[in-house]
Amino acid sequence: MGKIAIITGVSREKGLGYETAKQLKELGFIVIIAARNFDKVSDLAKQLNVMAKQLDVTSDNSVNNLAKEIETEFGKLDALVNNAGAFFDQGGGPLSTDLQFVKDAFDTNLLGAWRMIKAFHKLLEKSDSPRIVNVSNGAASFGDPVFGLAHHFSKVPVYGITKLALNGLTVKVATQLKESKSKIKINSVDPDFTATYPGTEQWGARPVSEGAKGIVWAATLPQDGPTVEFFRDGQTLSW
Numbered sequence: 001m002g003k004i005a006i007i008t009g010v011s012r013e014k015g016l017g018y019e020t021a022k023q024l025k026e027l028g029f030i031v032i033i034a035a036r037n038f039d040k041v042s043d044l045a046k047q048l049n050v051m052a053k054q055l056d057v058t059s060d061n062s063v064n065n066l067a068k069e070i071e072t073e074f075g076k077l078d079a080l081v082n083n084a085g086a087f088f089d090q091g092g093g094p095l096s097t098d099l100q101f102v103k104d105a106f107d108t109n110l111l112g113a114w115r116m117i118k119a120f121h122k123l124l125e126k127s128d129s130p131r132i133v134n135v136s137n138g139a140a141s142f143g144d145p146v147f148g149l150a151h152h153f154s155k156v157p158v159y160g161i162t163k164l165a166l167n168g169l170t171v172k173v174a175t176q177l178k179e180s181k182s183k184i185k186i187n188s189v190d191p192d193f194t195a196t197y198p199g200t201e202q203w204g205a206r207p208v209s210e211g212a213k214g215i216v217w218a219a220t221l222p223q224d225g226p227t228v229e230f231f232r233d234g235q236t237l238s239w
C-alpha cells in the first residue's frame with residue numbers, strides 16, 4: 001500500500017491545506033483532506049482527485065470516528081498534518097480580549113492538534129516512516145525578528161500564544177515518543193506569511209505554493225531527518 005496522509009482544515013482552494021494536499025498527491029501519497037463542511041471538502045477533493053472526510057477538530061467524537069474509519073480502510077497512517085487553525089485576533093490586546101475567544105482559540109489551535117495526535121498515534125506507529133507536522137507560526141517564536149511573540153509589532157497575542165502552546169505540544173509529544181523508542185518524527189512548521197487571503201500579497205505575503213513546501217518537506221522527512229524542531233522552509237527557526 002502507498003503512503004497515506006491526512007491534512008486537517010482543508011476548506012478553501014487558496015488555503016495552505018489544499019496546496020499541501022496537492023503537493024503530497026504529486027509525490028504519490030494517498031491523500032485524505034478533512035474539514036468541518038463536508039460539501040466544501042468534497043468539492044476540493046474532486047478537483048485534486050483525493051479523498052474527503054468530515055472532521056471538526058474541536059470534537060472528540062469527530063476525531064475518534066475519523067481515526068476508526070482510517071484504521072478500517074487503511075490500517076495505518078504515514079503523515080498527519082495538523083493544519084486546521086483559526087482565531088486571528090481582531091485588534092485589542094491580552095488585557096482586553098474576550099476570554100471565550102481565548103478558550104475557543106485554544107480548543108482549535110492547540111487541542112485540535114492534540115486530539116488528532118492522541119487519536120492517530122497508534123496508526124502512525126504502523127507506518128515505516130511516520131511524520132507529524134504541526135502547522136505553527138512565526139508569531140509563536142521568541143526569536144522571529146518581525147512577527148515574533150516578543151516583538152512590539154506582533155498584533156495577534158491570542159493566536160500567537162495558541163501557536164506557542166502548539167510548539168510546546170510538539171516538544172512534549174516528542175519527549176514521550178522518544179521514551180517509547182517511536183519512529184514518529186514530529187516537528188512544528190511555520191509556512192511564513194502566505195497569501196491565503198485576498199489582498200495579503202500587497203503586505204508581502206508569498207505564494208501559497210511556497211508556503212506549503214516547508215509543510216510537505218516536514219511530512220516527507222527521510223529516516224535520518226530531524227525531529228522536535230521548529231522550521232521555516234526547512235531551516236531551523238528559534239522557538
Ligand SMILES: NC(=O)c1ccc[n+]([C@@H]2O[C@H](COP(=O)([O-])OP(=O)(O)OC[C@H]3O[C@@H](n4cnc5c(N)ncnc54)[C@H](OP(=O)(O)O)[C@@H]3O)[C@@H](O)[C@H]2O)c1
Pocket residue numbers: 008009010011012014015016017034035036037055056057058082083084085086108112135136137138190191192193194195196205
Ligand atoms: N496564511 C498564513 O500567512 C499563515 C502563516 C503561518 C501559519 N498559518 C497557519 O496555516 C494554517 C492554514 O491557514 P490558511 O492561511 O491556509 O487559512 P485557512 O484556509 O483559513 O485554513 C484554516 C482552516 O482551518 C479550518 N478549521 C477551523 N476550525 C476548524 C475545526 N474546528 N475543525 C476543522 N477545521 C477547522 C478552517 O475551516 P472552516 O472553513 O471550516 O473554518 C480552514 O479550512 C493555519 O493553522 C494557520 O494558522 C498561516
